[in-house]
Amino acid sequence: MARFQKRYIKVIMPVIVHSDEPIALIGGGRVTTQDVAWARKHCKILVAADGGADRALELEWVPETIIGDFDSLSTRAQASVSADRLFQISEQDSTDFDKCLRNIEAPLILGLGFTGRRIDHTLAAFSTLSVRAGKRCLLLSEEEVIFLAPPSITLDLPNGCAFSLYPLGRVEGRSEGLVWPIDGIPMQPDGRVGTSNRVDETGRVALAVDAPKMLVIVPRAHADQVLESCLASSSWG
Template identity: 55%
Template sequence: MNKAIVTSGSPVTLIGGGDVQAEDLDLALAHAPVLVAADSGADVALAQGHVPQAVIGDFDSLSDAARARLPAERLHHITEQESTDFDKALRSIDAPLVLAVGFLGARVDHQLSVLNVLVRRAGGAPCVLLGAEEVILAAPASGLALPLAAGEVVSLFPLSPVRGRSTGLRWPIDGLDMAPDGRVGTSNRAEGPVTLEVDGPGMLVILPRHCLDLVIRALHRP
């Protein structure tokens, strides 16, 4: 078990060192007011006038200037090199929801590692990745109910072999064996409210960015 560094009764915004527009961070903080940075995400936050309550990572990319501006008790240095800073931070947060910005849209290898962590840590705090066009989450074991409008794009991408059930999708997934090197479910469509259940971890759910409010309400259990 990982000991929580940040424990919050409110949703947490986790900021990474990637490209973060000011409106993205403002949107995230409106939903998740507790700000935590993964390594050089602290530089991004400070540049936009926000001071993170905690910085977690191996600090290989955190600037000296950012270190100097932050109280020592907010800096949580995790030295091991077997995991990414996103992993280090996500596993160290105990909160009802994590909204992550600054982790998508840069190098493909970095994005793949983030998606890998997202499904491996699906048993912890629910996490939603906020991108320029989409939001991404791991399908929770407890199921997911989304009051989507007819025609909304619902993409399902498995990162491990998984089966599931659905209602409200134009192409149901019931009885299908899905795998990253086999059948995937991109560009499906909602015909109205959608429910999803999966038999195990590994399924990514990818929705248009404007569905963020619906996703947060579905995942956030105060």
């Protein structure tokens, strides 16, 4: 009897949205006019995750593209963009945020409306940042800007600025410029975490981590500095 060996071929699907500049991505969570003003300062293109398109229209920013399973997208929002810019991905094994993130190629993605309201949606968004570690993405919340720590990053922040680290899995790192350095401290969700740290008097934080598992949480008042640092940082590839 002949023996056959299974062959597995990795299929690379084409990315939907390409840009050489940062892209804004809006979800169905809480988004304010201030959030939109900040994003529009840095982005020319807006992508909507499913029902986030309705929120975008309410805030008078028409998305260029809509991606998602379309279970919460209104007829009005669908009609706001041309049919060739509607990308329905019906599978239910991933969130709309994940569907968008994996289909956007840009130097940086600014995520609005993916935190707050429902904690399960917020937690899912955080997990997706780790799953899609090769995508630089900032999530803007009501009080903070949140992002996955790249292999290394340097941020200029004022003395005393809150600087929290939260591990999504086991991860270790090194730091300079924090009141409580993290060197040599294994972190994980059910063990040691790094919340409520602060920037020391140097006003410059250098952070390096050994895995794409660490969230960085900084007051949103410093979102511009964080954006510039993320663009200049290395990536997980």
